[in-house]
Amino acid sequence: MIKVYTSSVIDAPADQVWAHIRDFNALPSWVPAVADSRIEGGAPSDKVGCVRNFNLKEGGNLREQLLALSDHTCSVTYNILVSPMGVENYVATLRLTAITDGDRTFAEWMAEFNCPPGREQELTDEIGNGVFQAAFDNLKRQLGRR
Amino acid sequence: MIKVYTSSVIDAPADQVWAHIRDFNALPSWVPAVADSRIEGGAPSDKVGCVRNFNLKEGGNLREQLLALSDHTCSVTYNILVSPMGVENYVATLRLTAITDGDRTFAEWMAEFNCPPGREQELTDEIGNGVFQAAFDNLKRQLGRR
Amino acid sequence: MIKVYTSSVIDAPADQVWAHIRDFNALPSWVPAVADSRIEGGAPSDKVGCVRNFNLKEGGNLREQLLALSDHTCSVTYNILVSPMGVENYVATLRLTAITDGDRTFAEWMAEFNCPPGREQELTDEIGNGVFQAAFDNLKRQLGRR
Amino acid sequence: MIKVYTSSVIDAPADQVWAHIRDFNALPSWVPAVADSRIEGGAPSDKVGCVRNFNLKEGGNLREQLLALSDHTCSVTYNILVSPMGVENYVATLRLTAITDGDRTFAEWMAEFNCPPGREQELTDEIGNGVFQAAFDNLKRQLGRR
16 A cells, blocks of 8 residues: 655635635646546535546546545545556545634645555656646645735 | 533444445434434435434424535534524534444544533533434444344 | 634744654743743653643743653643643644645644633633744744745 | 554443553553563653563564553554564554443554565454454453453
């Protein structure tokens, strides 16, 4: 089991960041790598158990299932059902915490998964930097105070 | 802020107990005090943010909102929007954990709320014993191995 | 029960901040309000259960007991045995989390306590701002990159 | 990273179980596989950072370091510095939670570690059953009512 942990600070209130990312179908609006997304079966995107089906801009289809959603702790947990990445048992959690000093947001995104031997470093970098940090950087641009 | 904490052991696998109680609209099937329940607006009962509207057998209507639902940690968090109990800022979490020794379930139900001075003990007993433990006792009867 | 929560960002690595604040007897070096401190009975300051006995610059003696210390999660939990503040059942936790983006530190300090009716707001402000945030501000000056 | 999780129920109050196992140097009194133990350097066994040095009855020396100790959550976290088991990055946590129904104790012991490919199942069984569950079984005999 590989663990990836990425955390950042968004210069916007946690309520505002949560409103921006809570929608499990909203990846295209804040994760740069994602081209499009739909919830399978037309379910509401905050129905626990729903599946988002999305495509990457560079090609590749993913299906991810919503395992947990909390408006109480501003967090979302999901797993990967299908992806081109070659990972197994992938479960990730994204969580926001209020920074009272400056009314900002501490954002954490962590994942655990198995992968073929030898691909650990490549996948850790691709997921932790290429996806998670890239998305945080985008949130900073989209929501950060100037 | 008053804190109530009740925990018990159900002699059935955690997956089975979770399947029995996951439905936010299912209180009448396992909480003895509840007469009926419906989800307002016809929303799915696992849509985070949905409101269950239910009546007690002894009279009294409650509206509770689903704040968090996790199939990952087998937990549910909700608050009270309307109730006859005279509590404020009520937030509760119910969580199941697998007991590997004997394939049983550790069940915890905890609540925090404010109430008028002098009613702390009465409400702690009514909620912790009258509702939470009574429901656990019922689960033990419904699901426990004989 | 009153809850106070203060969080901030220190522009220094979490390991460095933890090394600075881990010592339960080190309050005078980073909490501005504290004049001096000693561990009762000459115990090591990382012995769980030890008591720090310290005086405030503006006068007032406190005795606080170490309930938990973790080098794993960079956190410390303690309660107040004696203080001039008029609080009861006071338990506080200070925790550091690494911010991978920029190699900084997310610092959280939270307390729960009971107090006489009418003093809630005053104590929340005194503890959350006067003690916790003032200490974080000092850490930012002491450890922050330029 | 391999994860091992073992949980059980001890029919004794959590305070009593905690008093029995809190001492980081007390393994010989409740973990059947352990022959003897000492804290290196004569440090108190509740000093976070101390190292216990102990031998197994079947032979084999281990050195484990106390990473966290909490009288607040009745938990202890430690890692393995030296062992004959062939594990790496081993970190384990033992935690007790009160079961209010019957005044019993929910005990959890979990470990994470790396190991050579092919030894995952053997080590999971040896640690989860041979050490953790065996110790819980012993606690049930030592402290359980009747």
